[in-house]
Amino acid sequence: MPEGSSTSGREAVTILGLAGHHVEVCDPSRWCLSRYSRFVRKFHHCPPLRTDPAGFLHFIERLMASQHFDVLLPTHEQGFLFARAGQRLQGGAGLALPDFAAYRMVHSKAGFSRLLDQLNLPQPPTRIVTSADELRGAMRFPSVVKTSIGTASRGIWFVRDGSDLDLALNELESAGDFAGEVLVQDLITGTVEKAQSVFCRGTLAGFHAYRQVAAGVGGGEAIKESVGRPAIRSAIETIGAHLNWHGALSVDVIMPLDSTTPLLIDCNPRLVEPMNGYVASIDLVDLLLCVSLGETPVPLAEGRAGVRTHLAMQALLGSASRDGTRRELIRECGRIAGGDGLYRDSTEELTPVQHDWPGAVPLAITAALLLVSPAIATSLARGGFGAHLLDRASIAAIESEDFLRDISMRRPGEGRDP
Structure with a gap:
């Protein structure tokens, strides 16, 4: 790896x-x-x-x-x-990777948006701009502003009013992001969901979807639950077939509160946190190994719906960033340890100490640092935006x-x- x-x-x-x-x-x-x-x-x-x-x-x-x-x-x-x-x-x-042109297209948020338009697949109303003036002209409140390149929730601003817009513009211009493309999407109210898949030379071999139950810091999932989503499966199958995709492919989706049509908002040419699928009886990592070795696997049946998993580190970071008090952080630790509330019947997916005891070390360090200073939650989370990522x-x-x-x-x- x-x-x-x-x-x-x-x-x-x-x-x-x-x-x-x-x-x-x-x-x-x-x-x-x-x-x-x-x-x-x-x-x-x-x-x-x-x-x-x-x-x-x-x-x-x-x-x-x-x-x-x-x-x-x-x-x-x-x-x-x-x-x-x-x-x-x-x-x-x-x-197992597709050709570079296909990879490059979905790795870019602007490229993925254009692909969705080409394939007539649903996404929030989207404008692509290359300057501050164009962004101001394209803005409708509330919106989400995204740089075309960015992962792990980097390069995203939720813009609800003029002051949010000024902040986003200042940071975009300071970072030189208008040297590339910037997306402006209408902010849709709904549930965040993610789906991941493995393709073998353009044919879908495995698919799994989950919804966000509770958010962590930076918008990532702290608690998630597996769901059956035939409409999302159909969309990702269309994308993979069009690109003759080979390997792993994941999409982020908004399920609007006032509609049953899922809206695709992002794409990752990889598996994203595959443990929920594994617990739900669909092992996409093993499937990816088979495809990597040149095998043509029998397509997997979908995993079980309603399987709940959580990331304790992300949950603690999210609790500290939202509430900012040691008392609430201690309560969250208690809920996680006791399997109470939203954690009832949920499986730890990131640091499963019952199978892998060294995973307790980063979890304990995170909890200790947050108890000393809950305000450092955001800076701790940014520590994951390391040298293993591109810019x-x-x-x-x-x-x-x-x-x-x-x-x-x-x-x-x-x-x-x-």
Whole structure:
């Protein structure tokens, strides 16, 4: 696994470990989340994807050349780089990715919005702008403003009035985000849901959906529940078939309060926190391994609806960011530990200490830090936006012809140590 910092990566480690697989993880952080797992047999400290994508690629190539690996399993934005340099990685290990043009299209929020229009699939009313003046002209309150590139809830502003708009404009201009495209979408009231899937050469092989029961910090899910969503399944199947998708594909959806039509709002070319599906009896990680190894799997039946899971770390961060008091934080700890309230019959998915005791370490550290100072919840959450992620500059570097020419001048596996 070429990263171990994300929640999606950490959950994949658990699923792989419970199945008895030998798992090795690379990450630029020596204290990434996946290091706190008994299922990780070996950790490799690698160059940062964000600031040194060429060095990161050469490190991965050199590692795969040094020993045998069955599968290279990108669980976050490393897939963007691997799809770009796909020919160099062929034969080193099994890898399930579509061609770069397809990956690039859904990785970009603007590209995904245009794809939805092309396929006549529902999304909130959306405008794409490239300047502050255009954004002001396109604004209808309330709206959501998004940079075209961004993950883990980065680059998103909820704009309900003029002061929110001024704040968003100031941050967009300060970061230089108008050098790219910015989306303005009408803010739709409804339930946030997510669906993830695995495709084998354009054919849907597995699908799972869940709804948000309670939000954590930054809008992520703290508690989720599996649901059956044939309309979302149909939409993602249409997208995958059109792009001849190969590998994992996930979408974010709003279920409006006044409509039964799901609105697609974002896309991730990977699995996003696959443990809820695993608990609901649909193992998309195992399915992705099969596709990565070149197999043509029998499509999986959908998992059980009504299965509830939670991420205790995200729940504590969310509680601290909303309420900001130690008393409420202690109550939340009690509800999680006792399985009370919304946590009744819910399974811990990120740090399942009953199966993987080292996972208690980051959970305990998070709880202790929040009890000392609940106000640091947002800054703690931002710690996950690390060097394993891409930004606008690194994406531009990977897309450039100079990047391909530079890496082609070196033999596969040749590069510097981290």
